[in-house]
Amino acid sequence: MADPRFILNANDEWVIRDVWTSTSDNFYAEVAEENVRRLKLSFPVRSGRKWDLNVYNSEAELEVAYREVGQAWAGPVITFPRTVLIKNTVGPNFIIKRNHEERYALDIGLVSRYWEETESQPDTAGILRVVGWRLNMAAIAYGTE
Template sequence: MKYTSYFFIFILLVAGCSDSELEPDQSIYGYEYFPLATGTYQVFEVTQTDYLNTGEVVTSDFQIRHEIAESFVSDEQETFIINRFTRANENDDWEYLNTWQSRRTEFNAIVSEENLSLLKLVFPIEAGVSWNGNSFNSLEEDTYVLDSLSFPFRLNDQGFENTITVIQADNQDFIVSLDTRFEIYAKDIGLVYKEIVNLNYCADENCLGQEIVETGIEYRQALLEYGAL
């Protein structure tokens, strides 16, 4: 009789729990750093410097706009269509550039930049975790590292209180080449800053170690605005 009473008390306690109490807390995964929703957009300011093998250095400033206007479901997985536009400055009309795709699973955030699928983030978010950014394509392994977590970040006149930084490359050779790449994501916004510096230095005997750039690119992309379409 005593054990029967304990059994009924246990049943009542379980029945009293709401569905929300039994569901896992998704905030611990960090999905808010990679939000995806139709009807949203982002505008970025871009500065790109190209070092050509002719010795010419070409710097250009322009803007890029990402619009998520639609999505589709395949094998129970929702994929978001990102239409990209470009213009020289705010006085020009937007011109269509290309289309990317993005999806977020329970453990991965993947962006298909044209025909190249890159694993941008892994969940749950955890400082120091590393992964192969080329897990979803046929390129050689490229190790990404989540370097910082929940850090404030200042971008021009904008302040983001809660960001994460993904180091995609940090090869600071300074003799033959330089390859540094990273992206910063803000909570409830997504990507806010991206930087690529990939330079090849002169390796001849008379200039080795002098950091004379022969070819390469410097690319910096900073968020200007975001919101609903």
């Protein structure tokens, strides 16, 4: 059986799959997913605090802010007594929609994520075409190893 950390690329070579790293200190928590660094959290946590999620990469700016600090949140299976919501601050326009929400639970970490990036354009027949993607996740269990 092949090692699940590696996949065959187009040149029939084994390459590393899904590399994630994280680091944090008293001021921030950053995650690198597939070599794209994102500033996930900015400390101290307080309602309305804003930052650019993409400050460390070449993707378009995505300003996010804390909302619902310390609020309970009920997922599909589990309820978490103290959470914080991180949400983008710029709403969609008629063409581009960028919705980003992540919820973190105290002493647990990420418990939900909703991320949608779409672009809407009418085609030559006047039919609206929407192109993009949507990701929706929620924790159904957690523990320690």
